[in-house]
Amino acid sequence: MALVSMTGFTRVSGTFQTYRWIWEIKTVNGKGLDLRLRLPPGFDDLDRPLRQMTGERLTRGSCFISLNLQQEANAPTLKVNEQVLDAVLATMKKIEKRVDAKKPSLDGLLAIKGVLEPMEDEESEETRAALTEALLESFKEAIRDVEEMRRAEGAALEQILLQRVDELDALTKAAEDCPARSPEAIRDKLRAQIDRILEASSGLDEDRLYQEAVLLAGKADIREELDRLYAHCEAVRGLIAEDRPVGRKLDFLAQEFNREANTLCSKSNDTSLTAIGLELKATIEQLREQIQNVE
Structure with missing residues (x-):
């Protein structure tokens, strides 16, 4: 199943006897399903069935529904x-x-x-009931159109998200393979820092400095962050393949991606690794922006 976007628009017209109408439906992203209806006076009885039909088709997004209804004038x-x-x-x-x-x-x-x-022409109950049925049938067509448009846009979103995840995977691999992460590079950098400190103050205990160096080396290890980034990439791919709305879960994963990237940058011991971390953050933000439109 392709992802479903929360963005859609349609306009559907219909006629019944002397009546002509246009249904207009517009949906944009939102945290939940927020329906806003604008109906002509005297047609408030449509509110409940419209909400029910919309809720059966859509699960998230702000949905604006309007009905423009006109009646042709008869000879007096x-x-x-x-x-x-x-x-x-x-x-x-x-x-x-x-x-x-x-x-x-x-x-x-x-x-x-x-x-x-x-x-004044008095409208019979039978005529009003038939008009209501015609309006609701026309609305079913409109809500189906919106759903199809949201699915089409969702399919395009899916390709964009998968591309971003592939980029995050590649950046995570680049961080893992960064020369600055090698034990030799970390050891040499720590040794140089310790030598500078000893030169500045000969009274420091070398054993104590060694213990501090071990602690610093442990804090600089980003293995856990890398593993979680890889796991998040796989989780996104898995959610996209599910046959249900996954927008909220994807949004949560985007936050987790950003958390790991921030930690990676804070632990970085080299400008090259920091640059990869910043590129990770930029790609995560692009991913998050697209996820905001997923149902």
Whole structure:
């Protein structure tokens, strides 16, 4: 299984009767799964199923979901307001003997404000249920698209991580083979340091200096750090091969890599070994930056 990235984006459109919509999903890296939904008014009932479907597909990352829903306007339907019409006719009857005027025509009556009023189309429960189902089916397509994009980016991430691990392996081997680590080189360097100290102060005990030199030589030994660096490289390769989200474990390993590199640099007894340690730290940082995007 390839690694899965936490970065993805998709936009999916759909239609149902007079409705048109666009689902938009954007995911970026995050410590856990953080869902943020933006739904049109009156569609809050979609919140729970959307969260459930997303949680079944994604395990980590900040996920932004928005629904842009529009309804095409139908031709207006008009109805007669009987109460207003009755009131108009009653008033006309009262004043028809007092005013010499023609009887009102039909179009004249209908033109009076309030006699005709638009009818609001009432959406049936069946229509609303069918719309909700269509929206959720469309969302399933969108979340699948995001998942596929995250997998594609994860496959590219896998190659980058493996390349970085190979570089760390090579640097660890270079530190192991560094001439400054040979017993002869360490012995010569300690002897030169002791000679300088003895020349500066002839009153020092040579046996005591020898004991201190042994302790210093032990502290300068980086065998354990090298073994752990090798082990961490193998652990990263093993995690990448697992069929589950491993981003958190990889992040922990990146911290452990850095800890060993820091110790190696602090124990270094030569500039050449220090240079390798610094290059290790730089490569570890590149590895860590890429790991931040792994689910």
